[in-house]
Amino acid sequence: MDFKLTEDQMMLVDAARKISERHIQPLLASRGKRTALSRQDVLEILSKAADVGLTSARIPEEGGGMGMKMLDYGLVMEQMPPTVGLIVQPHEATTTRIYFGGSPEQKSKFVPRLIEGTLIGATGSTEPDCGSDPRGIKTTGEWRGDDIIVNGRKQWISNSTVCDVIHITCRIPREEGGYRMGRILVDRSESAFDAEEVEMHGLCQAPLGEVSFTDCRVPRSNICPDDENTARLLTITWLANRPAVGLMAVHLAQKALDMAREYVGVRKQFGKHIGAFQSIQVDLADMETLVMSSRLLCYNALSAIDHDVRANGLSAMAKRYAVDACDRAIALAMRVHGAMGLSAELGLEQMARDVRTLSIPDGTPGILALIQGRELTGIDAFRS
Ligand SMILES: Cc1cc2nc3c(=O)[nH]c(=O)nc-3n(C[C@H](O)[C@H](O)[C@H](O)COP(=O)(O)OP(=O)(O)OC[C@H]3O[C@@H](n4cnc5c(N)ncnc54)[C@H](O)[C@@H]3O)c2cc1C
Structure with missing residues (x-):
């Protein structure tokens, strides 16, 4: 190794x-x-x-x-x-x-x-009544000649307010009656939909919106031709997304650690640099451990994907651990900075809001734990 x-x-x-x-x-x-x-x-x-x-x-x-x-x-x-x-x-x-x-x-x-x-590009799966469980999707299409008319709402969709094409999950009518779950590419230059910006807790510069499809006419040719391979390939996207989100958290926590290291070498109290106090050194050691362990878990999951090792549990573990550990590391960096750590001027409080925002997309901690638990036990706790 x-x-x-x-x-x-x-x-x-x-x-x-x-x-x-x-x-x-x-x-x-x-x-x-x-x-x-x-x-x-x-x-x-x-x-x-x-x-x-x-x-x-x-x-x-x-x-x-x-x-x-x-x-x-x-x-x-x-x-x-x-x-x-x-x-x-x-x-x-x-x-x-x-x-x-x-x-x-x-x-x-x-x-x-x-x-x-x-x-x-954007991908819209989540809806107001359907988040972690994708089976509850209500957005529905109906045939009208060579087009499909889409009605429904998608919520918390990254890039949706600025995108050219949104790839949505949608109920599509079967020829024989009833609906199947399918995917449609809605091209904004030919099919009108509304997307309204939603202000979030953190990472507010990244566009994120609520999308409404009201009698949105989409050509039939924009329906994706799903086959048995598609689900497998879509899962592969999720697998790498999760540790990559974990590494976004690592980016923030490493920055917080660097700031804390610098600060303890210049800030003096009781006549000496605060970095000379044992409890401050413990805080720094804890931060470094949290950052390093997060980074290694994420690298490990990504390397497993590269080596065709089953990574469902590894990738869920990496994201869940890294976001939480980096959140704790940033909180420690704030504490090491005293009141300055809470100031908007320094930016650590912004990083704390940003890292927390990462815990939800690509799987909440609760869902990721169940994915890992399923790998450990062979039992699907979602629907058992
Ligand atoms: C910054 C950001 C970007 C996003 N980008 C996109 C995007 O581009 N496209 C998109 O489609 N969506 C996107 N989302 C939405 C995201 O995928 C959903 O928010 C997420 O899947 C959770 O759904 P929910 O918010 O409805 O929570 P819910 O599913 O309602 O969950 C609420 C709580 O219940 C817990 N919970 C639910 N079921 C279980 C269970 N079985 N066991 C234990 N706990 C459970 C969850 O862990 C969570 O804590 C984004 C969200 C954010 C915050």
């Missing part, structure tokens, strides 16, 4: 860090912290993310993508501010779902421009 990055991985991490520092962080810093980015800003971010493979990580090279190892994808994601992760990951996951589960026409219509970052 080798814990060192290869030369290629170091170059990739370096390239990602430079893009983040030179282009992305200045853009985010120049915008309101509690205001969602504009469509133009999102396009700018996607074009930079495309340079390091983040818009096409799971699309093979023959499909025009980067075909990255998932561990490399995670290493790059860890360098990016989580706002970028929350924009780019749903975009890339949408592209991957179209590439693997779309028709040839759908692929050629959307995938190349999604990869280059000139179109913005």
Whole structure:
């Protein structure tokens, strides 16, 4: 087992860090912290993310993508501010779902421009009455000639307010009567829908909205041709998304640890640097342990995916642990900073809100624990 990055991985991490520092962080810093980015800003971010493979990580090279190892994808994601992760990951996951589960026409219509970052993608599954359990979806289509008319609402959908195409789960009428669960690509340039921005607890710069489809007319050709392979391929997207979200939390907690280390070397009380107090050193040691263990669990899950090892439990464990551990690490960093830690000026309180926001997308802690528990026991606690 080798814990060192290869030369290629170091170059990739370096390239990602430079893009983040030179282009992305200045853009985010120049915008309101509690205001969602504009469509133009999102396009700018996607074009930079495309340079390091983040818009096409799971699309093979023959499909025009980067075909990255998932561990490399995670290493790059860890360098990016989580706002970028929350924009780019749903975009890339949408592209991957179209590439693997779309028709040839759908692929050629959307995938190349999604990869280059000139179109913005979103995926809408969650609804007001249907979150963790996807079987409760109510959004429904009805046939009208060559079109399907969609009615329903999707909630908490990343990129939905600025996207060009939204990939939705929907009840689709069967020819023989009744409905099946299917996926539809709603292209905003041909099918009108509303999306309203929702202000969240953290990561507010990442656009996130509530989407309404009211008699939304979509061509029949935009229905995805699901086959038995699709479900497997969709699961693979979830598997890598979870540790990648964990690494977004690691990005924040590492920053908090770096800030705390610096502060304890300059702040003096009782005539000495607070870093000389034993309890402060314990806080720092705890923070480093939380950050390092989170990082390693996420790398481990991504590496398992690369090696075709079953990763359902590993990936759920990595995200659940990392977000929670990084939340605790940031809370410790705030405490080490005293009152300064609570100030808006320093930014740690913003990081605390941001990391907590990461606990919900791609599986809540409760759901992730049940996925891990199912791997441990072989018993499905969801529906047993
Ligand atoms: C920042 C952000 C971005 C998002 N982006 C998207 C997106 O792009 N597309 C999209 O479709 N959705 C998105 N979502 C929605 C997200 O996927 C859902 O919020 C999530 O699946 C949980 O659903 P819910 O909020 O309805 O909670 P619920 O499912 O109502 O759960 C409420 C609580 O009950 C617990 N719970 C539920 N069932 C069980 C159980 N069986 N056992 C134990 N506990 C249980 C949950 O863990 C949770 O704590 C996003 C959410 C956020 C916050």
